[in-house]
Amino acid sequence: MSGDFVGVRPDNVEELARRLRTVLDTLETHAPRIRRLSEQWTQTGLARLTELTRVAGDDARDMTHRARLARDLERMSVPGGTNPTGPGQLPPGWQLVQWGAVSEGGAQGQVDAARLKAALKGEDPALLRAELAALAVTAGLYGEDHSYLASFWATIGAEAPSAVTAVAEPVPAAAPAAGGEPVPALGSGVAQAAAAFGASMAAASRRRLLGDKAVRAIVHPREEDRWAVGMLFKYGAHGFEWDAEFLAEAARSVLDWRRETPAARRRDVEPWQYALRLNPGREGFAEALVSPGLARSLVEYDPVHAVLTRVAENPAASRALLRDRRYADDLVDDDWWVTFEVGGRSRRVDVSGDPAGILLAGARDVEGSEAARNVFDAAVAAGRGEPPRTPQPEVTRALGALGRTWAVPLARSVAGDDREPVFPGTDVVPFLELVARDVAAMAVFRAGLDGTLVAQAKIALTCGESLLRELGALSGLVAAATAGYDGARRRDLAAGRALAGYNVLLDFGPQTVPAEVNPVAAVALEWWSLAGAGTAVPPMRVPVRDETECLAKLDDFRLPVAQALTDLVEEGRPQAVPPLPAHLRVEGRVVPTTSEHWTAFDTWHSTLPTLYRDLHKVPRAAWLAILANKPQQG
């Protein structure tokens, strides 16, 4: 109907739409806080404020839609037409739009997807970029709108990743970024679209609105779309915003791809190389080679890294992934590197932070027992492999943290307590040996174990029922594993030095430069032989399930007990022991540091009743009897 048509000036209506979006953003930022404070101080609910914010959203969406219509007409050079308010024509450059043809979510989603598909079929990259930019705005405006998400994803279907692939061109600036910053792989417009696309994908995944076609295209993309899908995850929403099972399935897919595709083919993913200007002949290639940010770029835009980062941000997705032993094996591996051939030279960057993050997120609480068991088994298998594999430090440290979280079940397993058979007791030693290969990993585990020991010592002192013996046995095993580590460390050091020397040999050629002539080569050969001999270092032999022997290996059980005793005193539950010299307890922790401190500590400890000195050896029944006769404290 003609009364519905309005003449608009495209520039102004576009700017007005932008300003209305600012109004919406401002209201969405401030309204919740204003409501909360109003309710807190005046008991006045501000439901009307919520309603006005909702209408501001409609205003912004509708005006954005009108601006887009006006721009379309302008692009098609449609004449402005008759002025609806009076005689004559509209001023030059004005367009006639149907004011009421505003954007209902479902219809808008369908229109956005159809326009994008049409642009994908066209030959005009500029138009495709314009559509992506418009999509970034509308997808952001509709956000979580159910009908928009459902219709957009149903219509776009399997073509979702192609859009980013199609426009993944390098940013115009060829100069490498200063200060070691990664080289940006996508121009800001495409990056914004990828962010909006990714956020929409996350919201649709959570509401199960992606549809089968889109899910298949994203989770199992065509080879040429693999990189673009990675970018949707990279630029898209935080891991918490995604459906956990969808994320886990995407991770399974990239891990399968990584396992089954040789590294040389993986790095042939064309848009990735193209984006980073790593193809000889591309503009900026020479600069990219010397860019200090190249190493970071290799990681930043690695499609596997992009997906795994989101999984690590989502504990439920991490758990779901780790419920399958095959993927636990993939993550607890020793080849978490991004490798790249650059100018005939190989470069590699450590990306073990991704698997480590997933291990930490997936097995950090009681819900993750199945995941923790798979990780534990994978670690044991890696250590026993032929040849044995040592995961990179970050992964080993995640294993140390896992050991800390699951210290009590581990201790029970060592003690042969099958009530909670999370871990097989016979495998605890190889697990600890693997953790012990990294000093920091073992420190993480030991710190946690010490804390658990203190907690159990307090329970023992106050209730009698505790897991002190079991934890003591585990602690003894740790001491033994660390001793074994010294051997392993010597071997690794020898191997590392041999490798370094061997590289020198290769450079010079061992035949042409005899060892006796080249001192570096001579050293390398020496280390090489030592590394070979090192493999004969016997494995640690600890009689597992023999608590007494394990306890005998406990290097120092005195500190946890001293900590527990002094904690109880601090908590107002005095113990029948002489007071600990004040200077030995610093900020609540018993930490003898100097030899004088240790002498003072030893002296104090020797004055404790035998009962306390051998707390972990006292049978439970005896403790219960002692506690029963003890006067009630506090």
Place this chain on the structure above:
Amino acid sequence: MSAHELQDAIRDKLVVESATQDIRHALTYAEHLIGSQTWQGARADQWAGEWKRRRHDLENLLAETLAELNARIQRLSAGP
């Protein structure tokens, strides 16, 4: 009543005041483009009228909220 409660109330009122200013600025900035410089047509003019009414509602609501917060602060200052 405690001095802490009064301080908290004053601090929160300043938060609401600052948020109100931000909202007002955003609305004023948008309003500059609402009118005949952007469109010609009755439907758009009708929408502009509705938008201005909503703006008025919003400003009143925020002013009332601030007034109530001020009243609460005065009661707290006066003591029990």
